[in-house]
Amino acid sequence: xxxxxxxxxxxxxxxxxxxxxxxxxxxxxxxxxxxxxxxxxxxxxxxxxxxxxxxxxxxxxxxxxxxxxxxxxxxxxxxxxxxxxxxxxxxxxxxxxxxxxxxxxxxxxxxxxxxxxxxxxxxxxxxxxxxxxxxxxxxxxxxxxxxxxxxxxxxxxxxxxxxxxxxxxxxxxxxxxxxxxxxxxxxxxxxxxxxxxxxxxxxxxxxxxxxxxxxxxxxxxxxxxxxxxxxxxxxxxxxxxxxxxxxxxxxxxxxxxxxxxxxxxxxxxxxxxxxxxxxxxxxxxxxxxxxxxxxxxxxxxxxxxxxxxxxxxxxxxxxxxxxxxxxxxxxxxxxxxxxxxxxxxxxxxxxxxxxxxxxxxxxxxxxxxxxxxxxxxxxxxxxxxxxxxxxxxxxxxxxxxxxxxxxxxxxxxxxxxxxxxxxxxxxxxxxxxxxxxxxxxxxxxxxxxxxxxxxxxxxxxxxx
Numbered sequence: 001x002x003x004x005x006x007x008x009x010x011x012x013x014x015x016x017x018x019x020x021x022x023x024x025x026x027x028x029x030x031x032x033x034x035x036x037x038x039x040x041x042x043x044x045x046x047x048x049x050x051x052x053x054x055x056x057x058x059x060x061x062x063x064x065x066x067x068x069x070x071x072x073x074x075x076x077x078x079x080x081x082x083x084x085x086x087x088x089x090x091x092x093x094x095x096x097x098x099x100x101x102x103x104x105x106x107x108x109x110x111x112x113x114x115x116x117x118x119x120x121x122x123x124x125x126x127x128x129x130x131x132x133x134x135x136x137x138x139x140x141x142x143x144x145x146x147x148x149x150x151x152x153x154x155x156x157x158x159x160x161x162x163x164x165x166x167x168x169x170x171x172x173x174x175x176x177x178x179x180x181x182x183x184x185x186x187x188x189x190x191x192x193x194x195x196x197x198x199x200x201x202x203x204x205x206x207x208x209x210x211x212x213x214x215x216x217x218x219x220x221x222x223x224x225x226x227x228x229x230x231x232x233x234x235x236x237x238x239x240x241x242x243x244x245x246x247x248x249x250x251x252x253x254x255x256x257x258x259x260x261x262x263x264x265x266x267x268x269x270x271x272x273x274x275x276x277x278x279x280x281x282x283x284x285x286x287x288x289x290x291x292x293x294x295x296x297x298x299x300x301x302x303x304x305x306x307x308x309x310x311x312x313x314x315x316x317x318x319x320x321x322x323x324x325x326x327x328x329x330x331x332x333x334x335x336x337x338x339x340x341x342x343x344x345x346x347x348x349x350x351x352x353x354x355x356x357x358x359x360x361x362x363x364x365x366x367x368x369x370x371x372x373x374x375x376x377x378x379x380x381x382x383x384x385x386x387x388x389x390x391x392x393x394x395x396x397x398x399x400x401x402x403x404x405x406x407x408x409x410x411x412x413x414x415x416x417x418x419x420x421x422x423x424x425x426x427x428x429x430x431x432x433x434x435x436x437x438x439x440x441x442x443x444x445x446x447x448x449x450x451x452x453x454x455x456x457x458x459x460x461x462x463x464x
Contacts, residue, residue: 135168138245203228203282206286211287218295227242228240273292301316311460371431372430391444394439394441400440
């Protein structure tokens with residue numbers, strides 16, 4: 001601490017002396033002085049790395065997936081080669097890396113990242129783009145693209161080039177096996193360009209939908225579905241996923257909801273508010289229409305000994321791995337997830353409810369010694385008089401696979417009298433299955449024409 005204070009004192013003293021010097025001189029800065037600027041280098045890989053570019057693989061990826069290939073190239077003397085591993089390869093589960101510069105660049109003069117690419121097969125690269133820097137990733141952009149076995153030029157537009165005045169993340173990708181099999185692809189002539197042919201920007205939040213939600217004071221949620229669509233010279237509409245920092249978000253009522261630069265919405269009071277966004281002067285499609293109901297009471301904190309619990313979802317206990325809390329089984333499921341956090345407590349939220357499932361199959365749960373299921377359920381607004389709520393517990397059998405032919409299940413019905421609106425109800429279910437050593441799924445269903453449309457869940461666990 002002394003060292004820091006000493007240095008600070010020297011800074012203050014130096015600043016004072018500098019001020020005296022400036023006042024005594026009373027001279028304007030000369031027009032001949034040139035202030036330092038960042039490089040505007042457009043090239044990323046043209047026969048080799050541009051200056052200061054580094055290759056940094058993602059954790060868990062095949063470290064040697066990237067090589068410089070002097071045999072196969074689109075133009076010049078070399079290209080970038082990427083070898084995607086097979087499923088189960090002990091050297092890496094996928095191929096993925098970022099290419100970051102040690103010195104930031106000013107990319108504001110360009111409107112696209114372009115390159116030529118081809119593959120040994122017509123693979124679909126899962127994620128590819130720029131702005132990934134293993135730091136803030138503040139101006140991240142990603143898309144997916146379909147490769148062909150012939151060289152083809154690809155274009156990834158810049159959502160708002162004026163933001164990219166100090167960028168280090170020049171390029172990144174992540175790709176897994178296609179149908180379980182690895183393959184190779186090449187990228188060449190990778191650079192930023194000013195094409196001048198990218199037009200008709202159409203930004204979106206929440207995938208362009210008008211989303212209506214009921215919420216509570218203290219809830220925070222992150223805006224999703226942030227995209228930007230451009231029309232290219234070819235006539236093709238190219239959609240990219242963009243980071244929140246490209247947008248300017250606004251709330252129609254900041255006494256109800258605030259929204260940060262990172263797209264995090266915080267409910268601060270009761271009432272209504274509408275969250276909208278603009279990207280580079282263009283109004284984004286979609287909005288979040290919030291009705292805040294005021295204060296929210298969290299579910300009762302469980303008090304059972306953790307050694308007597310197998311948790312599926314709870315902030316009190318360490319939970320087992322879960323495949324999904326909403327797998328969205330097409331084409332018949334309508335239920336959407338609307339999960340939220342209240343004062344650090346995570347809540348599962350479901351809207352437009354007809355049925356939904358929580359699956360935990362890797363591994364399944366052995367509930368032989370934990371023969372009871374506990375969950376807390378909250379129905380907002382009002383409890384439908386015709387409520388008929390069905391919970392199904394499914395054991396996957398010896399093959400540990402859903403629908404493998406040896407599944408067994410137990411079903412329990414709950415009526416409206418089992419719930420009170422705007423209050424956490426506690427549901428305790430004794431498990432009567434003969435075999436309960438491979439439980440992998442809990443399904444919630446709205447049956448017999450019930451008008452229930454939304455509910456919340458917390459503290460889902462097996463216990464003894």
